[in-house]
Amino acid sequence: MQRISILLFLSVFCFAMAMQAQAPAPKPDPELKKLHVFVGHWTYEGEAKPGPLGPGGKFAGEYDGQMILGGFFFQGRWTEKGPTGETGGLEIDWYDPVNKNLVGNCYLSEGNRLPWVFTLAGNTYTFVGKFVTAGKQYQYKGTFTFAPGLASATLMEEISVDSKTWTPWRESQWTKSQPAPNK
């Protein structure tokens, strides 16, 4: 009887291990497809308002977006020239299966990390988060509105200290690079 029990236990254990080893590879959540609109090479230019985050002025930059790590994450990298010199950043966005939403982390060359949450409505993507600069915390809201062809967009960025009153910070026009024509 003991032999049968041991044999049964070993069979179950081996089966469980085999099932675990053969478990289907996880797939990116379909929600992530909503970020595909950002994939590609973009150029942008705009103007910042003078305020607590700087003197304001015109800026222009380049942004590259791509899906990475098996399509589970979106990565954006950019460089920008503006009134405070050259800046840049790294953005990683993904689907949060616990809270069932799209979230991201934005790392800015000024030293700030900005975690945010996406909401989508039609052609408008809104990302809201918090960041700290010079020891003071700000709420951030970016509203990205795509034109019907999805090859150009307007980004309105606002800041707030209380989440109630929002102050315009930056406004920029984005244009996606067209792929080179086939020869």
Next chain:
Amino acid sequence: MQRISILLLVLVVCFATAMQAQAPAPKPDPALKKLHVLVGHWTEEGEYKPGPLGPGGKTTGVYTAQMILGGFFMQAEETEKGAMGETRSLEVYAYDPVNKNLTCNVYMSDGSTFSGVVTVSGNTLTWAGKSTVAGKQYLFRQPMIFAPDLMTATAKGEISVDGKTWTPFFEVEYTKAKPAPKK
């Protein structure tokens, strides 16, 4: 009198704007230097324990870390080959000025993520935080003990679902690639 007031106001605005434009550029917090021990190219080999996160088995890999975005962040890329095939990950470290600690976010090619803090004590770096794997959250901790010459290290990862009972997850030995000798 009114002219003097206007002149004074203009001077004050000009001075404030000039001060803002000349504000010293922010510098990376000195705490980030504690992460410099990870910077470089590492090879790794170790073993995962069978458990809820996989069948376990031996693993080998490479890990490359560098400071990015003006030294405000550290980025590391890791590729591991083991029983579950090849997994890749991207790690980004930052200094959190609010909580005054080092934070870490890990993004993995199976869609899992880690978010936590890194503490440093002597030759030991310890990661502690939450991992989300296949939609389920685990607590994760990993001390990484460096040899006195900082060229090798041992990392032992553990997971928990309740923060009380910890299960060994992996043990990995890291070896830093030596710089090529000068000719």
